[in-house]
Amino acid sequence: MIMEPRRIEEACVKCKDRCCSRCFDDGEESIFNCLTTEELELLVKEKRHVHFNAGETILKQNTSASHVVCIKRGLAKIIAEGEGDKKLILRLVATHSILTGGGIFIEEIRHFTVQAVTEVECCFIDSEKIYELVSKNSQFAFELLKLNNKQNIQMLNNLVGITQKYMPGRVADLLLYLKNEIFLCNPFDTRLSRQELADMTGMTMESFIRILKELKTSGIISVDGSQIHILDEDALSLISRKG
Amino acid sequence: MIMEPRRIEEACVKCKDRCCSRCFDDGEESIFNCLTTEELELLVKEKRHVHFNAGETILKQNTSASHVVCIKRGLAKIIAEGEGDKKLILRLVATHSILTGGGIFIEEIRHFTVQAVTEVECCFIDSEKIYELVSKNSQFAFELLKLNNKQNIQMLNNLVGITQKYMPGRVADLLLYLKNEIFLCNPFDTRLSRQELADMTGMTMESFIRILKELKTSGIISVDGSQIHILDEDALSLISRKG
DNA sequence: CTTCTCGGTTGATAAATATCAATTTTAGTA
DNA sequence: TACTAAAATTGATATTTATCAACCGAGAAG
Numbered sequence: 100m101i102m103e104p105r106r107i108e109e110a111c112v113k114c115k116d117r118c119c120s121r122c123f124d125d126g127e128e129s130i131f132n133c134l135t136t137e138e139l140e141l142l143v144k145e146k147r148h149v150h151f152n153a154g155e156t157i158l159k160q161n162t163s164a165s166h167v168v169c170i171k172r173g174l175a176k177i178i179a180e181g182e183g184d185k186k187l188i189l190r191l192v193a194t195h196s197i198l199t200g201g202g203i204f205i206e207e208i209r210h211f212t213v214q215a216v217t218e219v220e221c222c223f224i225d226s227e228k229i230y231e232l233v234s235k236n237s238q239f240a241f242e243l244l245k246l247n248n249k250q251n252i253q254m255l256n257n258l259v260g261i262t263q264k265y266m267p268g269r270v271a272d273l274l275l276y277l278k279n280e281i282f283l284c285n286p287f288d289t290r291l292s293r294q295e296l297a298d299m300t301g302m303t304m305e306s307f308i309r310i311l312k313e314l315k316t317s318g319i320i321s322v323d324g325s326q327i328h329i330l331d332e333d334a335l336s337l338i339s340r341k342g
Numbered sequence: 343m344i345m346e347p348r349r350i351e352e353a354c355v356k357c358k359d360r361c362c363s364r365c366f367d368d369g370e371e372s373i374f375n376c377l378t379t380e381e382l383e384l385l386v387k388e389k390r391h392v393h394f395n396a397g398e399t400i401l402k403q404n405t406s407a408s409h410v411v412c413i414k415r416g417l418a419k420i421i422a423e424g425e426g427d428k429k430l431i432l433r434l435v436a437t438h439s440i441l442t443g444g445g446i447f448i449e450e451i452r453h454f455t456v457q458a459v460t461e462v463e464c465c466f467i468d469s470e471k472i473y474e475l476v477s478k479n480s481q482f483a484f485e486l487l488k489l490n491n492k493q494n495i496q497m498l499n500n501l502v503g504i505t506q507k508y509m510p511g512r513v514a515d516l517l518l519y520l521k522n523e524i525f526l527c528n529p530f531d532t533r534l535s536r537q538e539l540a541d542m543t544g545m546t547m548e549s550f551i552r553i554l555k556e557l558k559t560s561g562i563i564s565v566d567g568s569q570i571h572i573l574d575e576d577a578l579s580l581i582s583r584k585g
Numbered sequence: 586c587t588t589c590t591c592g593g594t595t596g597a598t599a600a601a602t603a604t605c606a607a608t609t610t611t612a613g614t615a
Numbered sequence: 616t617a618c619t620a621a622a623a624t625t626g627a628t629a630t631t632t633a634t635c636a637a638c639c640g641a642g643a644a645g
Contacts (some may be wrong), residue, residue: 241476258504
């Protein structure tokens with residue numbers, strides 16, 4: 100089964116030192132800081148620490164959402180698989196992200212696939228534990244609502260961008276997203292193929308490459324393999340806004 | 343101020359009889375059934391009952407999300423406003439829907455506009471009340487999480503559909519959505535202009551009209567003004583799936 | 586009754602984007 | 616180092632979708 104951890108290591112006992120307070124963090128502050136030590140222990144008790152190689156599938160769309168995954172180290176991509184072999188990469192998740200799989204509170208089916216881009220270290224936590232904590236700790240419920248809301252808004256912006264912008268605008272959006280929200284540094288190494296980058300913008304690889312080249316020849320970015328350097332962020336923002 | 347209720351009527355005292363248990367319902371079961379009578383009274387105490395005429399703006403994008411709206415009667419459209427006068431209608435909301443505005447748990451800014459399609463009767467409830475109930479009643483928090491999740495998944499499907507399907511597939515999706523999720527009957531009267539219908543699929547009005555005509559001439563639907571009759575749902579589903 | 590306006594419709598054309606095939610580069614491996 | 620396979624790039628072309636302009640028809644206003 101693809102969705103089952105390949106190499107299940109022993110539950111990480113050291114985690115009682117609140118290492119997990121950093122696992123469920125999708126942004127600055129940790130969603131897990133609000134838990135008491137006992138609650139954290141409950142969460143951590145039967146968790147599975149799993150290692151994935153680049154390219155391996157961590158969660159598979161349409162399987163049951165029995166677990167929540169939190170990424171300790173590495174980079175993964177979230178893929179919505181459509182009809183045929185069409186796919187859309189919704190976003191990337193990096194170290195200290197929590198992944199609910201798109202449907203843990205409803206239907207209990209995962210609505211997207213998650214695949215490792217680099218090596219990934221992560222923990223599998225039983226969804227039941229999350230439900231339990233929601234009822235025990237209202238602050239935690241609140242944090243989860245916030246997280247959910249945030250993802251909702253991100254997807255909304257994605258939807259608006261993809262439907263209302265021409266290709267250069269979408270590519271600009273992608274590059275700014277990668278720099279400002281994922282890699283947080285300027286020459287950044289995406290580790291992603293051109294096909295994968297194209298799949299994040301909903302366009303074909305060939306079209307993506309052409310736009311990238313245009314940006315390169317107009318001196319806005321420089322590209323070396325999977326490494327991208329944004330030279331003129333203002334120009335890129337302008338392209339993003341103008342569509 | 344557009345976002346302020348135009349005609350504020352007195353708080354609906356009769357609501358203690360749990361009429362509100364039907365207000366926050368986005369599907370079959372009410373999100374509000376889990377509240378105790380006292381909690382319901384708290385919620386209802388200072389709420390405002392407001393009437394909107396067709397075309398009026400109920401909530402405006404980028405204003406502060408100080409209130410939650412629940413629709414008692416009528417039909418409204420949720421619009422994501424983009425650059426220029428581009429707009430995308432995300433979905434419709436009908437009687438017994440709750441509207442959090444896309445950002446009540448985070449940023450506290452509304453991320454979309456809501457506009458009345460027909461006459462709308464609705465209640466404005468202070469967001470603080472919602473926060474309060476989340477901390478008091480974990481079942482309520484759970485229900486909110488479910489609602490949020492559901493909207494997330496719907497938007498995801500929308501995103502995948504719009505990016506991966508050709509126009510006929512998107513129109514088919516729209517018609518099936520209108521029939522099965524909004525109007526729940528077969529010849530249904532959308533009350534929406536061609537432009538609005540087109541805005542739900544992310545295409546231009548002219549393109550939308552052409553696809554509609556194709557469906558009409560192949561005998562899959564019949565159209566009379568804003569009333570649409572799906573004659574061959576299987577064929578439509580096939581078009582939806584094939585893209 | 587006529588005129589005007591506006592939403593809907595149609596056709597011709599242009600623009601954006603995808604597809605297909607060929608070629609080059611890169612990276613891995615014998 | 617040479618060979619091979621995969622990924623990236625480029626060019627030519629086809630398809631999809633948008634744009635623009637004209638036209639139609641129903642209802643409102645004069």
